[in-house]
Amino acid sequence: MDVVAILISKTILYAVPLLLGALAGMFSERSGVINIALEGIMIIGSLFAGIFLSGAIATSGLAENAPQLVVLITMVVSGLAGLIFSLLLAFASIKLKANQVISGTALNIFAPAFSVLIIYAITYTGNSKIAFPDLVNLNSASFGIDPASMANWVNTLLFKNLYLTTILSIFILFAAFVVLYKTRFGLRLRACGEHPQAADSVGINVIRMRYIGVAISGFLAGIGGFAFATANGQVHQSDVLGYGFLALAVMIFGNWKPFRILFGALFFSFFSSIAVLATTITFLPSFGLVKVENLYMMLPYILTLIVLAFTSKKSRAPKAEGIPYDPGKR
Amino acid sequence: MPKDIKTPRIKGKREVPEILLTFTSAFLAIVAGLLMSFILLYILEATKAESNFSLPGQVFNNFVTYAFKDVPSIIKVLYNAAPLILCGLSVGFAFKAGLFNIGATGQYTVGAFFSLIAVILWGFPWWLAILVAMITGGLWGFVPGYFKAKFNINEVITTIMLNWVALFFTKLLLYNLPTMRTLPPGNRTDPIGFHNASGLLPDLGLKELTGSSFINIGIIIAIIVAVIIYIVMNKTTFGYEIKACGHNKEASRYAGIKAKRTIILTMIISGGLAGIAGAISFLAGTIQFTTDSTLLTMGFNGIPVALLAFSHPLGIIASGLFIGYLNVGGQAFEGVYSSEVTNIILSVIIYFSAFTLIVSQFIRKKFNRSDDGSGKGNIFKKITEKIISLFKKKEDVVIKDEEEVTK
Numbered sequence: 207m208d209v210v211a212i213l214i215s216k217t218i219l220y221a222v223p224l225l226l227g228a229l230a231g232m233f234s235e236r237s238g239v240i241n242i243a244l245e246g247i248m249i250i251g252s253l254f255a256g257i258f259l260s261g262a263i264a265t266s267g268l269a270e271n272a273p274q275l276v277v278l279i280t281m282v283v284s285g286l287a288g289l290i291f292s293l294l295l296a297f298a299s300i301k302l303k304a305n306q307v308i309s310g311t312a313l314n315i316f317a318p319a320f321s322v323l324i325i326y327a328i329t330y331t332g333n334s335k336i337a338f339p340d341l342v343n344l345n346s347a348s349f350g351i352d353p354a355s356m357a358n359w360v361n362t363l364l365f366k367n368l369y370l371t372t373i374l375s376i377f378i379l380f381a382a383f384v385v386l387y388k389t390r391f392g393l394r395l396r397a398c399g400e401h402p403q404a405a406d407s408v409g410i411n412v413i414r415m416r417y418i419g420v421a422i423s424g425f426l427a428g429i430g431g432f433a434f435a436t437a438n439g440q441v442h443q444s445d446v447l448g449y450g451f452l453a454l455a456v457m458i459f460g461n462w463k464p465f466r467i468l469f470g471a472l473f474f475s476f477f478s479s480i481a482v483l484a485t486t487i488t489f490l491p492s493f494g495l496v497k498v499e500n501l502y503m504m505l506p507y508i509l510t511l512i513v514l515a516f517t518s519k520k521s522r523a524p525k526a527e528g529i530p531y532d533p534g535k536r
Numbered sequence: 537m538p539k540d541i542k543t544p545r546i547k548g549k550r551e552v553p554e555i556l557l558t559f560t561s562a563f564l565a566i567v568a569g570l571l572m573s574f575i576l577l578y579i580l581e582a583t584k585a586e587s588n589f590s591l592p593g594q595v596f597n598n599f600v601t602y603a604f605k606d607v608p609s610i611i612k613v614l615y616n617a618a619p620l621i622l623c624g625l626s627v628g629f630a631f632k633a634g635l636f637n638i639g640a641t642g643q644y645t646v647g648a649f650f651s652l653i654a655v656i657l658w659g660f661p662w663w664l665a666i667l668v669a670m671i672t673g674g675l676w677g678f679v680p681g682y683f684k685a686k687f688n689i690n691e692v693i694t695t696i697m698l699n700w701v702a703l704f705f706t707k708l709l710l711y712n713l714p715t716m717r718t719l720p721p722g723n724r725t726d727p728i729g730f731h732n733a734s735g736l737l738p739d740l741g742l743k744e745l746t747g748s749s750f751i752n753i754g755i756i757i758a759i760i761v762a763v764i765i766y767i768v769m770n771k772t773t774f775g776y777e778i779k780a781c782g783h784n785k786e787a788s789r790y791a792g793i794k795a796k797r798t799i800i801l802t803m804i805i806s807g808g809l810a811g812i813a814g815a816i817s818f819l820a821g822t823i824q825f826t827t828d829s830t831l832l833t834m835g836f837n838g839i840p841v842a843l844l845a846f847s848h849p850l851g852i853i854a855s856g857l858f859i860g861y862l863n864v865g866g867q868a869f870e871g872v873y874s875s876e877v878t879n880i881i882l883s884v885i886i887y888f889s890a891f892t893l894i895v896s897q898f899i900r901k902k903f904n905r906s907d908d909g910s911g912k913g914n915i916f917k918k919i920t921e922k923i924i925s926l927f928k929k930k931e932d933v934v935i936k937d938e939e940e941v942t943k
Contacts, residue, residue: 242692294887304890307636308843312887315840319879323576326874327583448700448831451638455693500708507697511683514694518687 209487211363213479219367219437221468221475222375223248223446226430227453228460228467229382230423234292235462236386237419238399238412238526242310243295244427245450246317247288251428252435253321254287255280256336256442257328274344277370281429288428289421291317296420300413303530314450321444338440344368371433378426383464395419399524402531412531427453459510461521473513477506558846561888561895565844566858569885570600573877580873591872598868599877603861608748615820617860618754619644622813623838624856625765626806628847630691632769633802634782639680639695640810641835642702647673647811648818648832649706652725652825655735656716662737666757666815673811674804676702681803685796691803699831707827724824736821754816759853761812766849778802810835840886 227244234241241247258280268276291313298309322334345365386392395415397405402412427450434449435442456474460467481502484490492498514521577592603613623640630637647669654665680694710716710725718726728735737752769775780788781798789795817834818825841859845851859882866878 298887298890302891302894304892304894308890309887311839311843312883312890314883315879315886316883319876319883322874322876323580323880326876327580330584448696451696455696458690458693495708495712497708497711500704500711503704504701504708507700511679511689511694511697514689515683515687518689521689523690 208359208362209483211359212366213476213483213487215363215367216479216482217472217476218372219369219475220478221471222369222372223430223434223437223449224453224456224471224475225379225468226371226375226426226433227450228457228471229378229464230426230430231454231457232423232460232462232464232467233382233386233395233426234420234423235457235524235527236399237395237416238402238524238529238531239296239299239416239420239423240306240310240528241292241295241420241423241427242307242454243292243313243317243450244423244430244453245446245448246310246313246315247292247424247427248431248434248446248450248453249317249321249444250291251284251288251431252442252446253317253324253336253431253444254428255284255432255435256338257324258283259338260336274370281371281374281432284432285425285428288426288431289424292420292424292427293417295424296417299530300416300420303532306528306530318444321442325444334444336442338436338442340440343440344370344373367437369433369436371429371436375429375433378429379464379468382426386464396524398531399526402526403533403535406531406533412533416531455510458521458523459514461517462524474506474510477509478503481505557896557899558848558851558892560899561892562844562846564895565885565888565891568888569881572884573881576877576880577873595868595872599865602865602868607746608750609864611746611748611751613857613860613864614755615750615752615822615860616863617857618758619813619817619834620837620841620860621755621758621762621853621856622809622816623835624841624845624852625762625838625849626809626813626835627838628842628845628849628852629765629769629778629809630802630806631842631847632782633778633799634785635681635684635691635799635802635806637677637680637695637803637806637810638692638839639676639698639835640806640813640838641831641833642695642699643673643676643807643810644814644817644835645699645702645706645832646676646814648814649709649825650811651815652728652818653709653713653716655728655819656726656731657713659732659735661734662819665735665819666812669811669815670808671811673814674808677803677805677807677810678800681800684803685799699835703829703831706825707829710825710827718824723828724826725818727824728819728821735819737816737819750820750822752820754820757812757816758856761809762849762853765809769849774798774801810838813838840882843886844889846892 227248230247231241231244259276295306295309295313298304299306325334325336345368384392386396394405394410395418397410398412398415398419405415406412430449430453431446434446438447452474456470457467459470459474480487480490481499484499484502490498490502493501495501574592574596577596578589581587581589581592603609623644626640626643627637650672651665651669654660654668655662660668676698679698680691683689683694684691714722716725718724737754739751740753742751743749769778777788777793777798780791780793781795781802785795788798813834817823837859841852841855844855844858862878862882866875869875869877
């Protein structure tokens with residue numbers, strides 16, 4: 207029972223950064239801008255979360271009294287950092303009509319290097335990591351529940367890997383759905399990604415909508431970076447281990463739709479958690495191989511490909527994504 | 537029409553050659569990148585408790601000249617450039633067909649590992665091992681090509697997934713092939729020299745002469761491959777079909793090109809190129825394949841190489857050498873600042889090279905702001921025309937002028 211509880215809680219833990227990253231990509235691509243820079247934006251978000259957290263704990267008593275408030279502010283800080291960084295992409299790909307893949311790749315190269323340099327400028331060592339102070343985790347005491355009052359596996363399931371980001375990402379998911387499908391703004395955003403000239407003809411400012419789309423994307427990806435760093439041992443290490451690209455994959459897997467993205471993130475995260483726990487889950491066959499967990503590590507990627515092959519008929523990307531807006535074109 | 541009649545230039549719009557625009561924007565991007573890094577060094581210095589503002593200048597100077605300071609450094613640039621050029625070709629070749637092969641890393645990994653298996657386990661000579669790498673890399677490229685053609689799945693997602701599959705697949709194999717590994721802890725492949733000296737890339741006897749263990753024929757292979765790709769791209773029907781597919785898939789299908797077949801073939805070739813890159817990196821005998829759980833970055837480095845050269849095969853030779861030069865020069869930052877400065881420079885260059893469109897428009901605009909009859913002319917235009925005349929034969933220019941008049 208304990209293993210299952212750990213498995214589920216790990217699944218949710220790693221699904222959160224994927225979900226946030228993929229939702230970020232969705233907002234950008236639905237407005238018509240391919241955001242391949244998710245990886246870079248997540249790194250920047252994680253970096254500023256690290257800087258803020260290590261600074262905030264040192265300077266104020268707030269961390270003692272209201273740790274979750276600090277976490278909340280950190281989320282906003284990392285989001286804003288991601289937002290500002292993503293404006294570089296927006297400026298190049300919207301205003302200057304540059305190739306979106308190229309400018310995104312540039313940001314992906316820039317972000318880890320920038321992070322290492324910033325940490326260097328702070329510490330003057332070869333260190334490229336910032337450890338988060340130990341206040342981010344939510345446990346049963348945070349809710350005033352006595353851990354002894356429930357079964358061990360329930361405690362593991364609920365509180366082993368619970369963070370404020372986990373809870374808030376659910377709100378973000380619903381908010382994303384409502385914004386995209388139930389508001390005038392969402393309709394306009396989607397129109398800009400499908401047929402910007404038509405959107406323009408009815409008075410929508412395509413350029414502005416795309417800027418907003420990328421900005422939302424940057425904000426969410428920044429938080430996603432923070433969520434990744436908390437999930438990955440509560441440390442910022444100038445790298446998000448390809449989660450930005452995986453988020454992009456999850457977004458395509460989720461067909462650019464919020465709830466399918468959630469499913470995609472959970473699906474992927476579930477199988478990678480199995481792989482991580484492969485050594486502890488004793489009933490998994492080892493096929494007589496050494497280090498068989500590597501075999502299971504391949505599973506989530508291969509299964510994703512197989513599922514994609516079966517569902518590809520329904521897959522549909524926003525029509526105008528990747529094409530700079532040209533008002534003269536019909 | 538007689539040549540002595542002065543041709544009216546006011547209406548006539550002359551095209552600036554594409555290659556000139558490309559060079560100008562790449563050059564401007566590089567200048568911007570270097571300038572930014574220089575400023576960055578000053579900012580870094582200013583954050584220190586005891587700032588020494590002559591240091592950034594010195595370090596920057598070191599950085600620029602580092603690669604040329606002695607023969608081993610130049611050799612190291614070539615050594616660095618060879619796999620970069622091949623990865624750049626891999627990415628650039630796919631770009632031409634409108635495909636973004638972000639999976640050069642996976643193809644590179646598989647190619648590298650199977651070339652090592654070929655050499656260490658099977659005792660193949662180096663050239664056969666490169667062939668094995670090409671085939672396995674090509675197979676790794678076939679999958680996304682097939683998925684794209686058959687199921688219309690975005691190649692970005694398939695190649696990203698296959699990067700990770702390649703990583704864990706090769707790790708699993710390495711763990712389960714004990715003869716491949718070094719003595720305990722056995723976390724890397726055994727040096728090739730211990731098993732099969734014919735598996736190492738030949739150094740043409742230059743190793744003793746130059747005293748550098750980084751010398752081998754890798755760079756020659758890379759350049760030959762680049763030239764072959766150039767010929768395929770520009771002189772064959774297949775190359776034409778690839779470019780047609782890249783421009784407009786539907787139109788090319790209408791013209792009778794088998795778009796699906798072209799996509800699959802493009803990805804196979806792209807994967808094969810990355811596979812060769814993997815073989816060249818590891819058959820040099822200077823690095824070993826480890827069991828680390830991180831993706832090899834070489835394949836990703838092919839992306840900026842291709843972008844900087846606008847995917848032109850011969851341009852990729854130049855950009856590969858340039859980025860190899862930056863990487864080697866980056867060692868100058870080691871210990872003083874951080875070698876990551878190189879990546880900052882690279883990213884700024886790539887970012888600015890994305891602005892080609894703006895730069896071209898600017899040049900065109902300046903160029904076509906014609907003489908307003910005041911006789912003063914336009915210095916910018918004169919310079920540009922001078923450069924164009926270097927590129928073109930004189931007759932061409934005259935004929936074009938006449939055409940404009942008849943219009």
